[in-house]
Amino acid sequence: MAFITDNPVGFALAIFVWVPVAIWIQGTLNLAIMAEVDFLFFVMSSFMMVAVGYFTATAPTPGIAWLFFSIAWGQVVLAHPIRTTVRKIELSKIDYDQADKLMDQIGRTLSLVSVVRLGEILRQYGLPGHAVAILDRGLQGKPKQMYASEYQTLASWKRQPLAHQDMRPLACDRCNELNPPGEIFCRRCNNKFLLAFIRATVLQGRTEFKLLIAWTVLVAVSVLVLLSRRFLPTWAFIPLALILIAVGVVVVMKALMRGRR
Numbered sequence: 275m276a277f278i279t280d281n282p283v284g285f286a287l288a289i290f291v292w293v294p295v296a297i298w299i300q301g302t303l304n305l306a307i308m309a310e311v312d313f314l315f316f317v318m319s320s321f322m323m324v325a326v327g328y329f330t331a332t333a334p335t336p337g338i339a340w341l342f343f344s345i346a347w348g349q350v351v352l353a354h355p356i357r358t359t360v361r362k363i364e365l366s367k368i369d370y371d372q373a374d375k376l377m378d379q380i381g382r383t384l385s386l387v388s389v390v391r392l393g394e395i396l397r398q399y400g401l402p403g404h405a406v407a408i409l410d411r412g413l414q415g416k417p418k419q420m421y422a423s424e425y426q427t428l429a430s431w432k433r434q435p436l437a438h439q440d441m442r443p444l445a446c447d448r449c450n451e452l453n454p455p456g457e458i459f460c461r462r463c464n465n466k467f468l469l470a471f472i473r474a475t476v477l478q479g480r481t482e483f484k485l486l487i488a489w490t491v492l493v494a495v496s497v498l499v500l501l502s503r504r505f506l507p508t509w510a511f512i513p514l515a516l517i518l519i520a521v522g523v524v525v526v527m528k529a530l531m532r533g534r535r
């Protein structure tokens with residue numbers, strides 16, 4: 275009890291450091307169940323957070339307590355945008371699959387409902403010029419009375435000004451042919467070349483995610499090495515530190531290889 279009155283700030287830090295620890299463990303467990311992170315990453319980073327909590331609670335000086343307290347909260351603050359990214363990746367995957375199916379449908383029978391839906395997806399992924407051109411082309415020669423809502427959609431898309439670069443032809447990811455707006459299938463090889471531009475968003479999100487994993491593993495290895503240094507004799511500490519570094523390398527490598535097709 276004397277500890278509380280002697281050092282109220284240290285006591286508060288020792289209590290409140292467990293909040294981010296709990297948030298982290300619960301959050302990464304969810305991601306591990308969703309298979310967005312490796313199970314090993316969940317175990318390692320959770321141990322790390324508990325160790326950070328322990329170091330905060332037992333810090334010999336207030337400066338060290340603050341340092342570990344900040345590491346714990348910093349991890350949670352960093353992880354927040356990453357969870358948003360994971361959600362964005364999940365949604366992009368759904369959009370990608372849907373765009374793929376819509377293109378197949380349009381290839382079989384030109385359904386204008388599918389063209390509109392495809393256009394909406396393309397607009398969302400930064401291809402508004404191609405969306406307008408595809409719908410424009412789909413509506414060519416179609417009577418206005420019968421396709422009133424599609425014409426209305428086209429007009430509303432056209433109201434938003436297009437930049438010059440929105441109308442640029444896009445290179446096919448299979449054969450490199452430049453395809454002008456209005457094409458759904460590559461003019462040379464019939465590939466669904468627009469899909470590559472939806473996938474680019476997914477891959478970009480994954481890069482941020484991988485950076486966080488690499489950073490977390492770096493912090494985790496440092497903190498866990500520190501923890502084993504405190505509790506283990508030197509003969510046990512050195513091999514354990516080497517094992518931790520090796521596990522860290524494996525986790526980072528697995529994260530880097532993830533999502534490659």
Ligand SMILES: [Zn+2]
Nearest residue numbers: 446449460463
């Ligand atoms: Zn092609």
